[in-house]
Every structure is written in C-alpha cells, then in structure tokens.
Amino acid sequence: MRTGPRAAAVVCGAVALTASLVAGGAGTARAASCNVTTGPYQRQVEQFLGRPVDGRQSAADCEAIKGFQAKHGITPTAGYAGPLTWQTMSVMLAQRAAGTTPNKDGKCPTTVGRIACVDLTRQLSWVQDGATLAYGPVPVRTGKAGTETRTGHRQIYYRSIDHWSTIYDVAMPYAQFFDGGIAFHSVDKSMWNPPGSGGCVNMRPADAKAYWNLLRKGDDVYVYGRKPGT
Template sequence: MSAEAKKRATGTALARRLGVLLGAVGLAAPLTLAVGGTAHATAPTCTTRTGPHQKDVEKFLGRPADGRQSPEDCRAIQDYQMRHGIRPDIGYAGPVTWAAMQEEITRRDPNAAGKCPVDEGRVACVDLTRQISWVQDGRSVRFGPVPVRTGREGNGTRTGSKRIYWRSADHWSTLYNVRMPYAQFFDGGQAFHAIEGSVWSPPGSHGCVNMRASDAKTYWSMLHNGDNVFVYGRKPGT
C-alpha cells in the first residue's frame, strides 16, 4: 500500500471512531437531561379524595375547614407533605399527615386543649394520654413538653391536682431496690424521677413519672416543695 493510501485509511478510521464517540455523547446527554428533568420537575398528581382528617388538616393549614377537598386544599396539604417528607405526597389528609401536624401543635402549645390549670401559678403538667409532661407559669410554657413513662396496668399514675412535698436528689428506692435520681414526690410514693433505661420502653412504671436524666434534672432546678402538679388523661393500654 502506498503512503498516500495508508494516510487515507488512517484518516477514515479516525473519523469513524470520532463519529462513534460523538454519537454516544449525543445520545447520553439528552437521556441524562430527560431523566434529571423528570425527577425534579414532575410533581405527583393531587388527589381529589377527601381524607379522614380533612377538617383538622384544613384548620391547621389555615384553610376553610369545610371538610371538602378542593384543588387549593390539596396543593396546601401536598406542600406540607413534601416539606416534611411524608409519602405519598398527593395531598391526602390521612392519619400520617395529621399525626405530624399534631406533633407540631404539641410542640407549639402542649396545653392547647386547656386541660392543665392556668390559674395556679407554676404547674408541672402530666398528660397520661400523650405520655408527655411540661412546666408552665399560667399560660406560658417554661419547659417541655418532654416524653415521660407513667404507670403500667395495675399501677397507674393517679390523676388530679397535687403538690410536691418531698425532694431527694439521689434517692434510692428500698421498695424496688433501684436508684431514683432527682426524685420529686407529689402523691404518696409517686414522683418525677430519672431512669437509666428508655422512657419509651414498655410496660411502664409502678406509678412514678419516669423521665430522661436531663429532663429530670431540669425539673429539679425549676420545681420546689409546694409547687403544683396536675395529672390528667389515661395512658393507652391501661
């Protein structure tokens, strides 16, 4: 083969390789853009169904609480779901969405229902139903709400108005042979106190209000003998 022929053959082969490469790039780029665009630009279709918590969810979002799903209601619910990572985020007012909203309500104002007295000065409130406690002065929440573990079946935490009457920072229970740090007694042998395990572990206490160590320590610094305690509700399963 002549030098000129070899040169032409080499050029043809190079052109073919370049064409294949450009073709691959040309195919890959549109696919990437299409996939990327689809993932970020297409939102789930809004549902027209009315959820079981429609009125509650509408009220929470500041929408007209008529219990009927409108396109505007759906978009507002869907936006909330997307911001809070709730799936499916189709604007359906279901139990998961309402539970997330209830948690927000509790954080904002645990006494929104007005069940704990607001006219007795400082009060340590205990809601057995929600298994939470907080300290308030009048209508102002000073600490909490925090999770607690109250009495189990047969050893329920007694409800009603009480007062702290005895405190023991490093208490030892001779009855149950266990430490009760930052114990503040308000009803017989029932007290606020820290525990080493989880406050979410079943089945519950023997009547005391079990707390995380940091929360019990804060209660110790905020409460004193004579301060009010109000216990209400009913622990699920008791």
C-alpha cells in the same frame, strides 16, 4: 402500709427494679429471628419509619421494625408490625403534634402560678408559669395497667436529689414526690419502653434535672388523661 418518704422509696424502687428486668429481657429478644409475616399495622409502621408503603413485609421492613423495637425495648423484638409497636409510634406522633403548645386545649390549669402538667394520653409533661410555657413538653413514661399514675391536682411534698431505695437497692435520681409514692424521677431507658412504670412519672435524666431546678416543695402538679393500653 407505710407512708411518707420511706414508703415512697418502696413504691418507686419497685419501678426501677422492674425497669432493669425489662431492659435485660430486651437484650435477649434482639437475638430473635425476623418475623416475615405482614403485621396488621404494616402500612402505618412503614410510613412512620419512612419505608416504601406497600403493606407487605419485606426483609428490609423487618430489619427496620426490629431496630425500632430494640431501641425502645418492645418485645418480642422480631420485626412484626403489631398493635404494641403501632401504639408506641402513635404516641410519638401525638407528642410531635403537640409542638410548643402542649396546653392548647387548656386542660392543665394555668391560674395557680408554676405547675407541672402531666398528660397521660400523650405521655407528655411540661411546666407552666401561668399562661407561659416554662419548660417542655418532654416525653415521660407513666404507670402501666394495674399501677396507673393517679390523676388529679397535687403538690410536691418531698424532694430527694440522690434518692435510693433500700428495699430494692436502686437509685432514683432527682426524685420529687407529689402523690404518696408517685414521683417524677429519672431513669436510664427509653421513655417509650412498654408497658410502663409502677406509677411514677419516669423522665430522661436531663429533663428530670431540669424539673429539679425549676420546681420546689409546694409547687402544683396536675395529672390528667389516660395512658394508652391502661
């Protein structure tokens, strides 16, 4: 297996290719008819969506759930309040709860100067300058089961603002590699789209650009926790 920037392009190119395939599948799923069955997480999902909380599936409930699923590429997009839909909402709730103090528990080290923190459990990332929050927190999309984003303390070793995978013929803008083929880079899809990336830390374009402007080669990256479902 090749190493270095070319190998990195191969790994993250696979991520972007997978993303385009998932997005295509989501479009087909939107045509699915509504599932009238009451899901196991009906009450929780109703509450999250601001629906009347009665624990019974209605036509309006189903349409609201389908809309959420379609927005984030959850398949089948049929309005069923199942485990994956509720897991996605649970992550969103944890992200909201982080507020402006994502490192309140002190799990990301703040004694090394500027550091990019990645919390896999909450699917959040932010940049610290010592004890000061420099940017974020922002939602991210990390590795799925089988291609998990590896935990540990690393450093950015290669940056490519207009990165391109020649193997998979896909763009990976604002790529910053910090662990073999694992990098921060932008994608044009929901950060809550399951099941996840091929290992890279996917970001919204504006956040990936901000990270590009904030971070430099040699800056620290700390990844911890465990992504739900892995």
